[in-house]
Amino acid sequence: MNEMNLDHVVINVKDDMDVAQSVFSKLGFTTTPRGYHTLGSINHLMMFGTDYMELIGFPKDGVVNNPDTRPDLTTAPFGINGLVFKSNDVEKTFEKLVALQMDGDPPKSFSRPVEIDGRKQDAKFRTVTARAGVFPEGRVYFCEHGTSDLVWRPEWQSHENGINAVSEIVVVARDPTTSSESYSKLLDASIVNKAPLGLSIEIPGGGCITVCAENQYRERYGDLASDLGGREALFGALVFNTDKNILKQKIRESEHFKLKTKETSLVVRVPKYDAVLELTNSFARLNQ
DSSP states (O other), X not given: OOTTSEEEEEEEEETOHHHHHHHHHHTTOOOOOOEEOTTSOEEEEEEOSSOEEEEEEOOTTOSSXXXXXXXXXXXXXXXXXXXXXXXXXXXXXXHHHHHTTOBOSOOEEEEEEEEETTEEXXXXXXXXXXXXXXXXXXXXXXXXXXXXXXXXXXXXXXXXXXXXXXXXXXXXXXXXHHHHHHHHHHHTOOEEEETTTEEEEEOTTSOEEEEEOHHHHHHHHGGGSOOOTTOSEEEEEEEEEESSOGGGOOOOOOSXXXXXXXXXXXXXXXXXXXXXXXEEOSHHHHTO
């Protein structure tokens, strides 16, 4: 596992997991069986090559056993609310966060049962989160996988929509300079001005974070953009690489999502979960 590489991105679907799993399946994603964390939350994953997307929520009757266990989910709005990097040792990562004055709570451990070939095993994780407020767009944290072989399974890594990686995370901020500097500091990476898109920070191992002002965000996504509202920042979009021609995607607009085809990408807005997804490749331009 490569330290600081992208591990996964998270969409909070709160207590609407049944519908969310159906919606994302209709978008061409293969979802893992439902997971039940020892923390009380539930999830479905969409696994790619070295990263993944997670739908996270809680049961209809609240977080199991203790409704105060996951206020980061129960009190947070629907939407993209987590950006997670890999860690080889969360204790050392915590020390780094302390040195950067970005430390939040100390590391925590949890697990969830996974059934592989009829045998139940525990997938184990340790996480440490940056201090709330440093990244006002949502939770930014690090994950140490104790059982990667129970998470990255070949049967879960093939998707009808052809997606094989998260290539970009779009952050919308009222103060793009300060926001981009925080990511630059965290990842020890330089900031590149990629006007008109915004300020870009490369993620070790591939992919990037683009921090933009609200006007740049709306220029890019138009009426599919999320509303910043009274927030200081938000995760505005997730961009994925697909090896399938976006002009030949079988995704069709429905009550659950809106679509817009651009020159080399397909933008999908899922209104109920306030999530903007962009599928991108070079096939569309090459075949026009």
